[in-house]
Amino acid sequence: MLPYFIIIGAMKSGTSSLHKYLASHPDLVAARMKETDFFSTDSTYSKGKDWYEKLFKGTGTHAFEASPNYTKRHLFPNVSKRMHSLVPKAKLIFILRDPIERSVSHYVHNYSYGREMRTFSEAVRESDSNYILTSRYFFQLQAFLEYYPPEQLFLVQAERLRESTVEVVDEICNFLCIPNECAPSVLDKKFHKSSSKKAASSLERWIVKKTDNRKLASIASKLTSPLNQPIKKPELIANDIELLQSKLSDDMAALRNFSGCEFADWSV
Numbered sequence: 001m002l003p004y005f006i007i008i009g010a011m012k013s014g015t016s017s018l019h020k021y022l023a024s025h026p027d028l029v030a031a032r033m034k035e036t037d038f039f040s041t042d043s044t045y046s047k048g049k050d051w052y053e054k055l056f057k058g059t060g061t062h063a064f065e066a067s068p069n070y071t072k073r074h075l076f077p078n079v080s081k082r083m084h085s086l087v088p089k090a091k092l093i094f095i096l097r098d099p100i101e102r103s104v105s106h107y108v109h110n111y112s113y114g115r116e117m118r119t120f121s122e123a124v125r126e127s128d129s130n131y132i133l134t135s136r137y138f139f140q141l142q143a144f145l146e147y148y149p150p151e152q153l154f155l156v157q158a159e160r161l162r163e164s165t166v167e168v169v170d171e172i173c174n175f176l177c178i179p180n181e182c183a184p185s186v187l188d189k190k191f192h193k194s195s196s197k198k199a200a201s202s203l204e205r206w207i208v209k210k211t212d213n214r215k216l217a218s219i220a221s222k223l224t225s226p227l228n229q230p231i232k233k234p235e236l237i238a239n240d241i242e243l244l245q246s247k248l249s250d251d252m253a254a255l256r257n258f259s260g261c262e263f264a265d266w267s268v
Contacts, residue, residue, distance in 0.1 A: 009071030029058035099135035
């Protein structure tokens with residue numbers, strides 16, 4: 001079984017929540033691992049179609065996965081081409097969050113795992129900053145629009161998903177041409193709240209660096225969680241906000257023009 005639809009990102013925009021909501025639908029089969037990254041890296045893609053298909057096993061009729069790395073074309077430039085070659089009819093769901101808030105959350109995520117030691121101000125001033133490029137949503141979408149028609153793409157505003165979950169999931173199911181039979185008990189939940197984010201302990205960081213095994217890393221995370229420390233969200237200075245707005249404004253204008261959505265409450 002190959003995916004009927006794929007949640008392609010964006011990172012730190014609610015992909016985990018949407019994955020859990022849709023995985024509760026009796027007709028949908030989620031991949032054994034939420035982020036397969038099959039189309040991202042050469043090493044994973046080289047495992048082939050048969051390996052990928054085996055990730056989708058269940059009693060449902062439609063398979064899906066969610067890999068935020070698919071909308072990091074600056075790091076993984078071949079995703080859309082590879083995806084179209086295997087699943088050209090797949091529907092694509094792209095979750096979007098206020099681009100500055102997403103950049104901050106992305107930074108906090110990396111900092112929590114010891115992948116980022118710079119201040120936020122330093123990190124976003126890096127040439128071709130990953131935090132900024134990942135938040136350039138139309139830039140990311142253009143790679144998919146080279147291969148997929150717009151009608152196979154559905155944009156979800158993260159803030160609406162969080163505040164009006166049932167309504168937005170109804171819209172997604174309508175896009176997927178399936179009835180909304182997601183479990184109400186799951187739709188009532190909120191997942192991965194940023195306010196509860198903690199820095200991984202030095203022990204967890206050491207274990208994660210020593211293994212590529214996701215299950216082992218997950219077990220290590222759970223066992224060492226009592227050692228984790230709360231993270232203080234970085235406070236953006238005026239120059240940071242001005243920089244981010246200048247780097248993101250043209251992309252946001254293109255996104256608004258393409259989607260017809262105002263994103264009125266966003267900071268760019």
